[in-house]
Amino acid sequence: MSEAKRLHPAAIIFNLIKTIREFLFAIILGFITFRDESLLYFILILAGLVVIFITSSVLTWYRYTYRVEDDELRIEYGVFIRKKRYISKNRIQSIDLTSGVIHRIFKLTKVQIETAGSGTDAEASLSAVKLAEGEALRQELKSRSLESAGDDEFADETAETSNPSSTIRFKRLFLAGTTSGSIGVIMALAATAFSQVEQFIPEQFYESSVQWLIGLGIIIIAVMTIVGLLLLWLFGIAGTIIKYGNFTITGNEHELFITRGLLEKKQVTIPLKRIQAVGIQESIIRQPLGFVTVYAEVAGGSMRKGEDFSSILFPIMKRDEVEDFLQTFLPAYAGLQRELRPLPKRARKFYIMRSSILFLLATVAVGIFFPSFIWAPLVLLAGSVFLGWLRHKDGGFRVQGRRLTIRHRLFSRNTIMIFHKRIQAFEEKQHKVQKLQRLETMRLSIVGTMGAGTHFTMKDLEESHTDELSDWYSHRSQ
Incomplete structure (x- = not known):
């Protein structure tokens, strides 16, 4: 792969679609403005723009080349101003392959390369290469980075497994x-x-x-x-x-490999050493049915990875299947703690108050000015009180050696497992009312998407419990 290569000619189509999408609002606005008397001029201008867009797309494709040389991915691009980008293999965190409808027609794929410093977009994106070339490029770029991977607890505990795999059933x-x-x-x-x-x-x-x-x-x-x-x-x-559709997760010594999608096939790589926390989410609808979603908070990467701010490790499974799943793919996180240290009972009133205060004020206002419609805010008020009660009931934590498990709820109940060395900051807060009740608020921070912080907050913990957690985080307890 040391020879410079161009993208597949289908990249011209993707460049053209991208350009049209960027100018779509201006085109619609122009049509609205000139649709009456000056429609002919608008059509002529639009035809000229289309010619410019096509020419620009062809030149962009022709001037874009890539190659792998001296343990680097080297990309050169730019029509009038020539730009060069060198990405060392050691900096690469993940290499994802995505095949949309047009890609699959031509047996192509899109290669997205992410580093720890990736922003809203991937560090490098090859919009159209042959599927075989994309897979070969991924293996070539991963060959060096995997040699230095595995400096934490995952490498030793997953070395004995032989690429376990799990697929979701249609039901x-x-x-x-x-x-x-x-x-x-x-x-x-x-x-x-x-x-x-x-x-x-x-x-x-x-x-x-x-x-x-x-x-x-x-x-x-x-x-x-x-x-x-x-x-x-x-x-x-x-x-x-x-x-x-066709969701499959495969694990090996250093990474998790996820394939999913019917129309757009995505192949996502999650390095184990970049996982900062593992979470189990139970929505209000799924919790009574006993189903959960397993996800991971992954450091670095771009916001356009396709999973918003977290990476879905498995979309849905039974609650009692989670332990086997973790034991298979993330054994360091196995041993799920179901019994956590609960929030103090005297904190319940604060959770209910925070959840229902706005609806309480709305109920009073409607009762004064529109008494015949008082039933509507009353229903919402009852729901908010119940939600506040749930938030207090489900809150809790437990320390197990180097691992902390916390559980909280906004609407869905989330159980988060974090290792001590993944926590970047620990913060205690206490306002005057909490001080009277001997309560405190705890806030944890880990590295998240784009290198930004992801925060977990638990309010109204027992004061002695937050001191205990602070000692655990600062090693004072040792």
């Missing part, structure tokens, strides 16, 4: 879709899209549609609403199946 995947709670996200996106599309609908057509809906009657509108929510729920299920 579980369908269940993950039905309980994902993505309907709320889809409804928000649909509402946003409708608010933007509304301005393009002719006013006469819009008013006649509103009058037609009003004339249908309450029952028919209710039925249409239920059907619409059902469709959104089905879209959420389909989205989960498309995203996590």
Whole structure:
């Protein structure tokens, strides 16, 4: 691979799509502005822009080359200003392969290379190479970095295993879709899209549609609403199946390798030495059913890795299967602590108060000005009180040697396991009311995505417990 290579010609298409996406808002705005008298001028300008976009995409592809030389990935690019980027193998944290629909048609893949200093984007991205070349490039770049990997507890404990693998079944995947709670996200996106599309609908057509809906009657509108929510729920299920279809996780001595996706196939590499914490998430819907999601907080990398701020290690499994999963893929985190030291009972009132104060004020306001609608804020108030009670009930921690397990809840219940050396900062806080109640707030910080901090906060712990944790963190207890 020491000879300079160009990307596959399909990269021209991806460059063109990227450019059009960047100018799409300006194109739409221009169409709205000139759609009446000056539509011909707009079409001529648009045709000229398309020619410029195509020419720029071809030149960008032609001037982009890459090669591996002297234990470095060397990339040269730029049409008018020539730029060179050298990435040492030792700096590479992960190499991911992604194949979208167009990639899979041409048997191509996109190679994304991330280092500890990657920002919102990957350190280097080869938008279109042949699948065999992408896999060969990944093996070439990993060959040196793996030699120096494994300076912590993972290397010794995983060396004896022979690449264990686990795949999600379709039944579980369908269940993950039905309980994902993505309907709320889809409804928000649909509402946003409708608010933007509304301005393009002719006013006469819009008013006649509103009058037609009003004339249908309450029952028919209710039925249409239920059907619409059902469709959104089905879209959420389909989205989960498309995203996590063919999900497979494979482990080896130094890393976890995850493959997933039906339309867009992603191959994600997670180095074990970059894992800062492992979490188990139980949503309000899944918890009564006994299902959880296992995820990891990974240091470095880019925000466009595809999992927001955390990496999903397994989308859904039974709660009693977690221990075997950890023993197989992350034995250092095995020995899950189910019985944690709970929060003090006198802290319950603070959790309920924080959760319900806004709804309590809303209930008072509605009761004064709109008493006939008092039932609505009362329902929300009852729900918020229950949520505050759950947050207090589920909170807790336990120290086990070098490992700390904490559990907290916002809406979903999260159990986080962190090793002592992964904690970057430990902070204690106590306001005057807490001091009277002998309570304190604890905050832990670890390295997260983009090298930024990820924080875990537990409020209203027993004062003696936070002192104990502070001693554990500072080694004073030893």
